[in-house]
Amino acid sequence: MTLLEVRGLSKAFPIRSGAFRRRLARVVDDVSFTLNAGETLGLVGESGCGKTTLARCILRISEPTAGEVVFGGQDLVKLGHGALRARRSELAIVYQNPYLSLSPRLNVHDLVAEPLVTHTRLRGSALTTRVIELLQAVGLSADDLRKRARQLSGGQAQRVAIARALALRPKLIVLDEPTSALDVSVQAQVLNLLVRLQREYGLAYLFISHNLDVVQHMADRILVMYLGRMVESGPTSAIFAAPKHPYTLALLAATPEPDPDRPAPTIALEGNVPSPLDPPPGCRFHPRCPLAQDLCRTQAPALRPLRDGHVSACHFAEELPGA
Numbered sequence: 001m002t003l004l005e006v007r008g009l010s011k012a013f014p015i016r017s018g019a020f021r022r023r024l025a026r027v028v029d030d031v032s033f034t035l036n037a038g039e040t041l042g043l044v045g046e047s048g049c050g051k052t053t054l055a056r057c058i059l060r061i062s063e064p065t066a067g068e069v070v071f072g073g074q075d076l077v078k079l080g081h082g083a084l085r086a087r088r089s090e091l092a093i094v095y096q097n098p099y100l101s102l103s104p105r106l107n108v109h110d111l112v113a114e115p116l117v118t119h120t121r122l123r124g125s126a127l128t129t130r131v132i133e134l135l136q137a138v139g140l141s142a143d144d145l146r147k148r149a150r151q152l153s154g155g156q157a158q159r160v161a162i163a164r165a166l167a168l169r170p171k172l173i174v175l176d177e178p179t180s181a182l183d184v185s186v187q188a189q190v191l192n193l194l195v196r197l198q199r200e201y202g203l204a205y206l207f208i209s210h211n212l213d214v215v216q217h218m219a220d221r222i223l224v225m226y227l228g229r230m231v232e233s234g235p236t237s238a239i240f241a242a243p244k245h246p247y248t249l250a251l252l253a254a255t256p257e258p259d260p261d262r263p264a265p266t267i268a269l270e271g272n273v274p275s276p277l278d279p280p281p282g283c284r285f286h287p288r289c290p291l292a293q294d295l296c297r298t299q300a301p302a303l304r305p306l307r308d309g310h311v312s313a314c315h316f317a318e319e320l321p322g323a
């Protein structure tokens, strides 16, 4: 069942250019996808590709410039403040660094209780009972109630952030690089916790990560972004077995420990993502793509459905290895 449908979502920031001119940096450009209840969609791409801005627009932490975010049958973009506040309890976000996302002034009880106090009538011992339930669900206990974030390890602090995200029984949680600030030794524990919570609570995850090994472990489907646009999407197994966009192939080749079962990487990723203020004409990836041909420099490739549930925006998707 479709829980979230994003249609043509765009976000542009006005940037002052010279004394009087303003130009638009289109950081998210016409992105569309669906997410089913209980599913995990991995959102990947280099830093600066628009992943986090896209997630912030979905939650309306940042206002989209255009497009629709249909959640549970209702377009969140059209909702006024009061109606949005009511629907927000069904969506939550966990950020990369728990020490930055958790207020240092509050103890664990108050951090987890805060959304309950704002959105429900729970108070007193009933509130504390619910907070302890949430802490236990993420592997913490009542002994942690009076601690502050700085007294916790990174893994414990991220568990508090997850408990806080779970407080209002959301249907969808955006996980924005949820383990990349943690020690390697605790990353697997937090990922396993997220898998268990998804099973127990029927959660859908929008899982943002630059680590493709983690995404392969977590995601049912993957959406690859480059310079604000979606360039490939498909089932995780199909994308890892035979990517249909040179950018995805390059990202796979750049993973620290490439899987020997993956197709031999043929593309090295060089240079940086260009500025969204001045995107290259034609295919936006063409200045970095070793497979670029004349057509790529003038004509932007449309997203096309291919085999195995793949969608790719590459003129030559069928000619890639494994295609």
Ligand code: SF4
Binding pocket: 245, 246, 247, 283, 284, 285, 286, 289, 290, 291, 292, 293, 296, 301, 313, 314, 315, 316, 317
């Ligand atoms: Fe490379 Fe051309 Fe495909 Fe763009 S359209 S990814 S430049 S081959």
